[in-house]
Structures are given as C-alpha cells and as structure tokens.
Amino acid sequence: MLGTCGWSYAEWEDSFYFRKQGKLKQYSSIFPTVEINSTFYALPKPEVVLGWNQYTPQDFIFSAKLPQIITHKKTIDVSKGVEADINQFLEVMRPLISGKKLWCILVQLPPFLKFNNERLESFLSLLPTITNFAMEFRHTSWLRKETFRLLDIYHVAYTIVDEPLLPPEVHITSDIAYFRWHGRGSRPWFNYKYSKEEVEEWVPRVTEVAGKTKRVLGYFNNHFHAYAPENCLQIMQMLGINTEHSDATLRRMNLSRKDRSSSPVETLEIWTGPISDKKVENMLQEFGSGDIIKKAKSIQNKEFSLREDSKRGIAAYIADTTVDIDVERQTIIHYCTLWGSLSLEKKFCPHIVKLFLDIDSRRAVKILSQISSTLDNWKFDNRLAVEFPG
Numbered sequence: 001m002l003g004t005c006g007w008s009y010a011e012w013e014d015s016f017y018f019r020k021q022g023k024l025k026q027y028s029s030i031f032p033t034v035e036i037n038s039t040f041y042a043l044p045k046p047e048v049v050l051g052w053n054q055y056t057p058q059d060f061i062f063s064a065k066l067p068q069i070i071t072h073k074k075t076i077d078v079s080k081g082v083e084a085d086i087n088q089f090l091e092v093m094r095p096l097i098s099g100k101k102l103w104c105i106l107v108q109l110p111p112f113l114k115f116n117n118e119r120l121e122s123f124l125s126l127l128p129t130i131t132n133f134a135m136e137f138r139h140t141s142w143l144r145k146e147t148f149r150l151l152d153i154y155h156v157a158y159t160i161v162d163e164p165l166l167p168p169e170v171h172i173t174s175d176i177a178y179f180r181w182h183g184r185g186s187r188p189w190f191n192y193k194y195s196k197e198e199v200e201e202w203v204p205r206v207t208e209v210a211g212k213t214k215r216v217l218g219y220f221n222n223h224f225h226a227y228a229p230e231n232c233l234q235i236m237q238m239l240g241i242n243t244e245h246s247d248a249t250l251r252r253m254n255l256s257r258k259d260r261s262s263s264p265v266e267t268l269e270i271w272t273g274p275i276s277d278k279k280v281e282n283m284l285q286e287f288g289s290g291d292i293i294k295k296a297k298s299i300q301n302k303e304f305s306l307r308e309d310s311k312r313g314i315a316a317y318i319a320d321t322t323v324d325i326d327v328e329r330q331t332i333i334h335y336c337t338l339w340g341s342l343s344l345e346k347k348f349c350p351h352i353v354k355l356f357l358d359i360d361s362r363r364a365v366k367i368l369s370q371i372s373s374t375l376d377n378w379k380f381d382n383r384l385a386v387e388f389p390g
C-alpha cells in the first residue's frame with residue numbers, strides 16, 4: 001500500500017486536489033494509505049483523530065509519526081520517561097487503532113543520534129504490541145548487524161529509505177515493510193522530483209519485499225510542487241496496483257503541469273548585477289573572521305544536505321547538526337558548542353557559513369542583507385532545530 005507523507009499541502013491545490021476543502025476525503029479516494037506527519041510536532045486533538053477516522057474509507061490505512069519529544073528531545077532514552085509519552089500518544093490515537101486503521105507508527109531518529117545498542121534495546125523492549133512500529137535511522141552508524149538483529153527480535157520494521165543521508169539498503173526485520181522516499185538532496189533546491197527511471201529502480205525492490213512480508217507500506221515525502229503524489233501514482237502504475245481513478249489523477253496532474261510550464265516561472269526576487277561567490281564571502285565577513293570561511297570550506301560537501309528552501313526559510317543538515325534560518329520569524333536555530341558563545345555576539349559559526357556558501361548565491365545575498373539590515377530583531381538560538389522537514 002503506497003501513499004504520501006502528509007496530505008494537507010496548500011501547494012497541491014493547483015494540481016492534485018480538485019477542491020480546497022475536504023483534502024483527506026479526496027486523497028483517500030485515490031490512495032489507500034497516508035503517513036500522518038503532524039503527530040511529530042504535537043499531539044492531535046481528539047476531534048481531529050475522530051475526523052481522520054470518519055473522512056476515510058473503512059479499508060483506508062494510516063501510519064503516524066511518533067512525537068518528536070520521544071525521538072528528538074528525549075532521544076528514545078527510557079530513563080527520561082518515554083514509555084509514558086508513548087502511552088499518551090497511543091491513547092490519543094485510540095479511535096484509529098480500534099477502527100483497525102492505524103497500521104504502523106514511524107519512529108524517526110534524529111540525524112545526530114548515533115548507534116547505541118543498549119538504548120535501542122531498552123526502547124524496543126517497551127513498545128506495546130497493539131500496532132506495528134518502524135524505525136527510521138538517519139545516521140549511518142546504525143547500519144550494522146546488531147541493529148537488524150534487535151529489530152528482528154522485537155518485530156520492528158527497518159525503514160527502507162531513498163534519501164541523501166543513508167544508502168538505500170533493504171532489510172526485512174518484521175512482517176511489515178516500510179519504505180520512505182524523501183527525494184535526493186540536490187543543490188540548490190530541495191524539492192526533488194524523481195524521474196521515471198529513478199522510480200522504476202524501486203519496482204523490483206518493492207516487489208521483492210512484498211513477496212517476503214505480509215504488508216508493504218511506502219510513502220513519498222518529496223511534497224514540494226506535489227511531486228510526492230505524482231511519483232507515487234507513477235510507481236503504482238509500474239507495480240500494477242493502479243486504479244482507473246489513480247490513472248486519471250496522474251493524467252490530470254500531467255496536464256496541469258504542462259499548462260503551467262508555458263506561463264512565466266515564478267521569480268523570488270529580482271537582483272540586478274552579477275552575483276559571485278566572492279560577494280557572498282564578502283558579506284559573510286560581517287558575521288565572522290576570514291578564518292571562519294576557511295573552516296566552513298573545510299566541511300565536505302557530502303556533509304551538507306539541504307532539507308528545505310521555501311518562503312519560510314532555509315533548513316539543512318550539516319555535519320551531524322541542523323541549521324534552520326527562519327526568515328519569517330527572524331530566527332537562526334542551530335546547535336554546536338562553538339556557536340554557544342558566538343551566537344551571543346551575533347556571529348556565525350562555520351556550519352552557518354557553510355550553509356550560505358552552498359546555497360544559491362542570489363538567495364544567500366538576499367537573506368544576508370535581510371539579516372544585516374534587521375540584525376537587532378534576529379534571534380540567534382543555540383539549540384537543535386527539531387521541527388525539521390522529513
């Protein structure tokens with residue numbers, strides 16, 4: 001059963017949805033499953049959960065992301081009381097569980113959390129059995145046989161991913177299989193559309209896994225510009241699990257994209273004059289010494305992964321940490337020990353400098369001049385940005 005990560009995107013109104021209202025109802029008439037992402041940020045209100053149950057067909061299946069307080073704040077550390085948090089979450093989700101609609105809970109670990117056998121085992125051992133769980137790791141240190149062995153013992157699915165941080169390894173550790181397609185981080189924009197060939201690469205893997213498990217769940221997370229539903233409809237077609245309705249939706253999406261490609265491309269800003277990398281570097285001098293630029297340049301490109309570039313701001317993973325430049329809220333959220341003191345002086349650390357060096361130079365110049373001209377309003381917040389896309 002395949003679908004997308006989330007469904008409530010205003011951006012999908014032009015191409016995927018017929019109407020603005022009743023998105024979940026429309027969505028669930030096309031896809032058999034969806035992954036709820038909003039539960040990562042906050043516990044849903046009881047009436048919201050009832051709505052999820054009510055506005056979807058009887059045989060529709062949900063997965064839901066475990067709240068970040070458990071995975072990112074308490075880093076699945078049993079001694080910090082995560083068991084109570086899990087129970088509280090399951091209690092809120094009860095209508096979906098008793099309606100047999102909640103098939104899996106996704107436990108996505110933060111990218112900075114590295115392999116820790118004891119922590120994983122004590123966490124897995126307290127997971128209740130009323131629903132399935134899938135673990136998504138975001139650090140390569142977890143890819144080892146001890147991890148797979150533990151998942152196997154506790155019947156927790158290994159989340160098979162397509163993304164920049166981890167290799168697309170297939171491991172089957174439970175009755176269900178869980179796929180997540182995040183897109184492939186590309187400079188300068190993180191809004192990846194898989195080509196047909198790239199979608200096709202996954203067909204044999206999904207087929208193989210389907211033959212070895214009782215249920216396959218898979219979700220596309222590349223939601224910018226409604227690429228996720230489009231890629232999902234494509235793979236459904238390739239796998240032969242398409243319906244007349246899903247094919248019609250794909251044709252309609254293709255048509256609406258063709259319409260739009262003839263109209264002028266949306267421009268973010270007009271910047272006159274050539275922009276060079278040198279200009280960005282000169283502007284960065286204001287936020288640190290020349291040394292810092294050298295240090296930023298020594299961070300390898302493969303350690304940089306852009307996660308979001310939108311009107312709201314820019315978010316990236318850089319060398320085991322996160323940098324979130326929130327333009328709307330005029331806040332930079334980042335954590336590293338060096339920035340502890342530098343943030344107080346409103347200076348950048350090499351991670352932040354690296355972000356500005358790696359993004360599109362026009363965009364960098366625009367944001368840097370905004371920060372510079374309204375520096376007093378900006379908050380330099382030395383903590384991990386947990387509300388991260390994906």
Ligand SMILES: [Zn+2]
Nearest residue numbers: 336339349351
């Ligand atoms: Zn830093």
